[in-house]
Amino acid sequence: MIDIHSHILAGIDDGAKDLEESVEMGRLAHQDGIRYIFATPHFTDTMINDCDTVVRRIGTLQRELDELGIPVRVLPGAEVRLCSYEFVIEYAKRETFSYLVGSRKFVLVEERWTDYESDSLRIMEWFLDREIQPVIAHPERHAFFRKDPALLTALIDAGAWTQVTADSLLGKNNAEAQQFSRWMIERSLVHTLATDAHNVTRRPNLSDGFRMIETWAGLEQVEAIKERMHQFVPPSLTNEHSPSVTA
Incomplete structure (x- = not known):
């Protein structure tokens, strides 16, 4: 399985507190059947976690995982807060934040917790016009989407x-x-x-989530989601990574 949203990197945001916890999160993810983890630290106006920082910390974690024989591949990413249209586009043009796996193909974005960003549709269209697929993190947790689902469906329709x-x-x-x-x-x-895992308590648990989807909507929808998520990992990485990869 592939986890596209995780705060596994230590000391960079509100995720893992140290390298030891990062490694344990990797171990728990592997036990759950996860083979690829996108490290997606917050990227906000108060946490500018740039590409170099993410790649450097991934290198430290990956070496530790490899030495301990935990066959999980950690890949770069970011959870980009929609602080404003100007904020997102400025840093996108500077190429400051990490796209998922480092390529300009997928970007994980997050609404503010206080209120809906009125320029959300405009931001989505900016990425889509450049053939970059925006992925909205945990919309179900935002009260404004639950109160007015049309806000969310408009972004999906776009x-x-x-x-x-x-x-x-x-x-x-x-x-x-x-x-x-x-x-x-x-x-x-x-x-x-995704798991949005932050620590060993708020842990990687992707398999439990897929079981709930199967219960509510059937195996066909589970397989459709898994197939879509395979697009996030380039074939070159799949071929070079030795652990067996299951959907």
């Missing part, structure tokens, strides 16, 4: 993808997030699934 979090499906965030996740799944509005 071409954006969604990323629902496994914990939301399991009811570990709140009942409202679980209910909205199910609403999205039943309408085929869930494009990707």
Whole structure:
């Protein structure tokens, strides 16, 4: 499996507190069946985690995982906060934040927790016009999307993808997030699934999330999501990575 949203890098945001916890998160992910983890630290106006920082810290973690025989590949990414249109586009033009796997193909974006960014559609269109696929992180956790689903469906209709979090499906965030996740799944509005893991308590649990999707919508939707997520890992990386990769 592939986890496209994880705060596995230590000491860079509100994720893993140290390298030891990062390694344990990698171990737990592998036990769950995850073989590729995108490290997606927050990229906000108060946390400018640039590409070089992400790549350097991934290198440190990957060496430790390899030495301990934990066959998980950590890949670069970022969770880009939609602080404003100007903020996102300025740093996109500077190429400051990491796209998923470093290529300008997928970008993980996150709404503010306080309110909906009114320029969200404009930002999505900016990326899409450049053939970059925006993926909206955990929309089910934002109260404004639950209150007005049309805000979300307008972004989806424009071409954006969604990323629902496994914990939301399991009811570990709140009942409202679980209910909205199910609403999205039943309408085929869930494009990707991720853990948004932050530590060994808020842990990687992708398999549990897929089981809930199968229960609510059937195996066909599970397979469609997994097939879509395989697009995030280039074939060259799949071929060079020795552990067996399961969907």
